[in-house]
Amino acid sequence: MATADLIMYSDFISIYNSIHMKHQILKYIILGFIATSAVSCNDYLNILPKGQKMPVTYADFEPLLRDEYTVHHTRTTQSTILLNDRFVSSANLNYYRLWDANYFWRENSDRIELNNADEDTYYQSYASISTCNLIIANGDKMTESSEQQRKELVATAKVIRALNYYILANYYAATYDAATSASLKSVPLILSADVGAPHTQVSIEELYQFMISEIANSLPDLPTTGLTVLHPGQGAAHALLARIYLQMGNYPLALQQAEKALSINDKLFNWLNYHEQNKSRIESPLDYTLKETPVDHSYVENYYFRHGNDASSYRTTEYALRVDRASGFEDGDAKFLSRWKLRTVGPDTYYTSTMTGYHNLQGLTTVEVYLIKAEALARSGKVDEALTALNAVRKTRILADKYADLQTSDAAQAIKWIQRTKQNELIFSIMPFADIRRLNKEDTYKRTFNKTEVGANYQLSPTSHLWIMPIPQGALDNPGNGNIEQNVSK
Template identity: 25%
Template sequence: MIMRYRYIIGWIFVTGLSLGLLSCGHYLDAKPDEKWTLPSTAEDLQLLMDNYSLMNGQYPAAGEMMADNYYLSADDWNTLSENARDLYLWQKNDQTKDYWVYQPILTANVVLDNADNIKVPADSIRALRDQAKGSALFFRAVYFHALVQLFAAPYDKATAATDKGVPLRLSSSYKDVSVRASVQQCYDRIIMDLQAALPLLPALPQIKSRPSRPAVLGALARVYLDMRDYAKAAAYADSCLHLYNTLLDYNTLDAMADVSIPRFNPEVILDMISPAANTLLPGTNKTDTTLYKSYADNDLRKSICFLNNDAKSFKGDYGGMGSQNGYIFAGIVTDEMYLIRAEGRARAGSTALAMQDLNTLLEKRWRTGFFVPLTATDATEALSKILTERRKELLFRGTRWTDLRRLQFDPILAVTPARIMNGNTYTLPPHSLRYAMQIPIDVIALTNIPQNP
């Protein structure tokens, strides 16, 4: 089985060379070795989906690198690559191939192209095949969504049909010509894939690296939040929490440990991380001072999630690395679902229910006996408090970049992040073109798809 898996991966690698750069009108001359083979059993399909480093470990970190949760000293900034320095200051740079993550999408397409050809003589085999197919649909949607957050303009219903999105690779064939779909087409496909995945997956997480129905519902909540369809975002978060709503009590954690929050802890519905980024290393970045001071002394996140050093280095990741991290945790977690449902309820005018969700979460974060439930006189005040706690709770989870993108459409809630470097001030105002990164220059050269401005 292991040898067969290697043959399948070898075939994917060769045919995937063109996908990594997105082949244009002519085809690659390279042909797969005859000993390499396509998946032909349900076990083959599931092996491809269980490749953690590829399917769960390639979420791009660029959004968090551009977010305003931290700052760099000039000395630390100078140690970074030119690309990382430019991302930090929101400057144009087309050396972005590390974030153009289509290889997981290709692998998902291999599973989807072959799943219906698998013979299923027994219900157990059918269940395994369906799980692999559902996982492929889930991961394809998640990576399409990640790419849209980086390489396309923020979702705007008024312009989404004409705004340029990313190529929607829906086949494992390296012969397909790459074109940029519209932003609307991208979101339609993401939602379609997630909805198709839902009935194929188990009702509860069995192995936290594998998708489940709560993970799909959580992903849909994220997508609709990004689209500013707050009613649907809240509805999907609610459906997720009806299946899985466990919260971790921070009073049970050791604040002095380098790894205070264990990996695969009870809040995690699906485990997913990014490759490490030097910009995000605790020894390099420093938590935004105002943000750190916003945690009350009896808020356990202040001691659980930060090292007590001058930089207030973040160690509160859910990937089990603690102070040794340098990546973002991008998985689906129940705390985020409480916050999405709370925001949706506040925006719908349901102030009491919104604050109930927020307080249910915060009670698990504060020292026992010291938490006083937050109150709000109206939905506007509730929304303000929810967004404040959302930023504090989801630090280095990749959500701040998407929040900056969506909140820019609200004049009251829009934020203009600023960086100071070598005496110069750099800003990212609402509706800036820099909310969409440059597509990798190699991709442009091979495909002739239009570059972002």
Template identity: 30%
Template structure:
């Protein structure tokens, strides 16, 4: 190994030590049970487990958020737009051609997922040297499965943010993201094709499933249900509805708990004062003031009007501040620490199942899946099951409820990307900021954010058009 590699691996391991000393914990009630030791190099399974248990790397504020700012989940008033502290927020909100400037030295939406990838690759590279014995096989498998899950989770979020929407007819020619599959920082791969990116994501997840436990110790750790739920999300994103249904069912076969909103104790910024029972895998988005400050961001009043008075989401998800009903503010995160939840939960899996069944022509079972979710969202005794007389009506109902249920979960951007590929969808987003109109048309090239300038310079990567 060369001097250059040793030098920079030492720097990165130093960063790992800092993270482990300050961040190797799982929220509040887990603090007393988590190990707290520094690692010079990972040489044992315990070392590798410590790396993967770093919530600051894998769970907290790690998933891209600029796509959420750019979606129609988020609107802000002119006064709030002018007070945004970061240019990247303003530019994402209006889909600016130039996303980054001198203040954008660190693009967390790119850096944080690739930090996850580096940690996961460090674990995967170290495992063969440690090997297995009769006594450590289960721990070895769980560590490998978790590393594969985390790497695929990061790759998927990067592809949704920095590559164009998936097109089966052209995915082999469309640039995706660099697939970093080793912890060797001297290797700087070019952008793989979108086809290769999704193949890697799916391959990692399928390998992880049988290595992971059915029930994780913590909500912030991956499991078999989480891997199946995530595969369902991935397959839905690329329009492979039969496979999405297959993995949604596989998830629900092992974990199908839905939280009854009638029994939740809400807080001013979340639907519950603890981990919600239907949470499968817990993670949150990068913190930006737009999507974390309820005094800034609001949702479209037209969407708010679709929530019935007996629908508990109307009060669990929203608050009206300063007597301004035209600006309903979102307070419905599944993260009780006030961050914006972007993990995997059972409600999303039921919605995937419902959509895929309806698309296959099984309207009856599709509506049953949808109603199984909704009865847990309405005031006890008031819910009347939804019905549909045609496939198109059923699909409209499912997609509307998906829109209402998964608000501000980092999912809408991908939904816009995939739905606009369908004939007749044509979902445009329009904004009026200080008298200037902005619009994002269906299938616009701006559905892929620019790769950070420093990555273009250092890695010689091909930039996305704007």
């Protein structure tokens, strides 16, 4: 096959988007067709525009990591709904039965069956992984590039791949527990872009060790900051390691990695200044004019940008908040006040989004790292230092007339304060769900959710099976060259 003609990435995307999400995982590794010798030239021409061939040069491969919809986009819709972090209308609850099951904590619902209507988190993550696999597999074959460029691109892809696996592990499998993680299944570990390559559904322990090794091995080849905000550099890698170690309960290493990340970028956005500059609009109760979000690609807190709730190809508002969820923000939280406003439409009252644009909901940011550092310090008994890190964040969020340093000598109380800020700062990402699952293992922090809706009481216990999302039935029925077991009963 000649290599003079080049496949354009837009052609791949159109091919990718034409495949139905319910088919087997490995159909989402269609990008692998362009790099594997297992497919003949005639097979290539069956799926690609005639006259176009496979990528060869660094300049061909590098743009693959710039596609925001395929590589840098993950919804975690059901975890957000389970937490009741967003307002969902009765019309949507009536239409989306899986949403209803999670929103009302219906333990008897068969979410495995209902999940056929909502498989995006699974397949979107593996689509991103497939692109990373393609680049990693071809790292030493790219032409017209320096060795440093090739190594850097491969290292970047490895960090993104690890982040995808973190999301998958904390959505579709039990939370990490040293006592059980070697025996419990996680998700399929796919390392090849070849559509026919075998894969294994590894244990939770194996997947976590893979992520750690993947990132650690990438660090020497990463620049301090990435080529773009879509290319994680060393700061993002250290931030992701800090997140992983915190999830594992390894607080010394979480602290070490957090400090390394903050040594690269420790900037915090000043929401007090933003609130002051937009005060008249923010405080006008009937002004619902949408303002461009500052939490975009250029946000000073970014290590790595990743889209969340909606497609990355267009600007969007954030989810609306339930009134009871909005009450969980601190009084005088300028970031909250700048993003949502109370509104009543017909029978529904909620906090509607007042910002539009591209939101870094699933990426890596300095504020998360500050709060990882704070918890790691509190866990080691350094409560004063933990509160210094927490208050550093709060000083850029809480209006001056409402602000006071939080002070305590009680590590448990400090961690609860840290978690309050973290749940609010990272709302709509995977992290509130991951953190609550982690903390539900500890009597001091485990939490039972309660609510009353239309005269009925609902409860979500810390031991409920609802804390694990079911792997899509389509993946179980069409596992490709491997076997997949469901991780939850229903």
